[in-house]
Amino acid sequence: MAGSEHRYRVSVEWTGNAGVGTLGYTQYRRDHVLTAYGKPPIPGSSDPHFRGDPERWNPEELLVGSLSACHQLWYLHLCAAAGIRVLAYRDDASGMMMENAEGSGAFTSVTLRPEVTIAAGDDADRARALHGEASRMCFIARSMAFPVHHEPVIVTG
Template structure:
């Protein structure tokens, strides 16, 4: 691959030893901490369906969040470059993961539903087209092997 290489370092530490380690499947917590450099820790666990803590972030949520954030950041960049004034942006992203009989699984899809508020008079058609360009450029979406769909809604300020 040509171009620049960027490296990302994240540490994970399991904090769920309740005294006997992983002696039994039901006898340990799935809790862990994700850390990177001097950033706040992210409290993690597994999905509650897999004995996790619903109050902590699970890997599936983090993946959907990473896709939504990457798309948003590219979209805002492209709009700024095109002279389109985004006044607000929010997304209600969802992902669908299928669990297989052998307990493996994979994501089938993620759908991003950005609601974009544009300044009055800005070109909604051009703003809509930039979602396709953001999807093409998003590092995270380009790295997954399932479809990432986009269902944008536009509001003019």
């Protein structure tokens, strides 16, 4: 619906107090849990470079994953509307973040690399072109202050 507002609620709870709070930079864990009503929790931490737990999701991975998932969902919708039968979809996305001297930083780009298998006889050129439309429609990509690149591969199954 045009002009409609959507709100999203997520709770983040820090679980990394090792008994002394944030007494010192090395004396607390970066562990936290993301929750949303009715969904399984997501264990989070910081990037291991910033003293995080490598077995937990970090915010940077979640950002790249959000871009990839949003693009995929729009792409599948557009293919269905165009009569292109997607049989499989896999994306090996990556993001580049530059850290500044004072410790802040920003993403400079994300590259999505979807490999899409479409049904034999479907239009591979149109399937490839729909990645551009999916990028234009993706709510998350439209909200970013950096470019989101696409390197799609279309395979006929």
